[in-house]
Amino acid sequence: MKKHALQLIMVFGVATLLTACDKKESNKKVRGDWRSKDSSTSLKITDKKFIMDGDVQNAEDYFTKGDTIFTSFEGNQPYTKFVIQKLDEQRMNLLYPDSVAVEFIR
Template sequence: MKTYALIAVHIVFAILLFSMSCSNPVKDKLQGNWTSKDGKTKLKVTDKGFALDNNAEVPEQYFLKGDTIYTSFEGNQPYTKFVIQKLETNRLTIQDPDSQVIEFTR
């Protein structure tokens, strides 16, 4: 009986560790509506779309690799790179492809 209890405990912890490792906390923190400090630039990030302005009719697809956001319009290459310099719950600082640093708040 003790063996079954130990096996059950190990299975539960394995499932818990696996589920935590498959989630992406950076992507979860990144999602939402952001506004630049000067109020000129809006950023909307969903689970599949990245739109840098409100005028963007179709958001670009994106994926994360480390601290870099790679975007592409409908999967076309080359990818546009945005480097995340700082990401907190209500603050985001990114470096755009032109090496400009943009600070956003929610």
């Protein structure tokens, strides 16, 4: 009986860890249409897609974790990381993977 209880606890623990690690959420504040302050770059973020410069053909899947947006084309890895430096209703500062900071406005 003790053996079955211990196995059940281990299975429950593993299931909890897997669901916690696989949590891919979307930050509602980042969704919308954005343009860089100098209007050279447009960015559209929907529930599931990250679209840069209106290139719908190359729209990337994304998820957020903390202050980072992880994108990938058709689920391929490695993920491209964009760090959110500042985010409010009208402004978003993104640090691109090549360490260039870009300010976006709605």
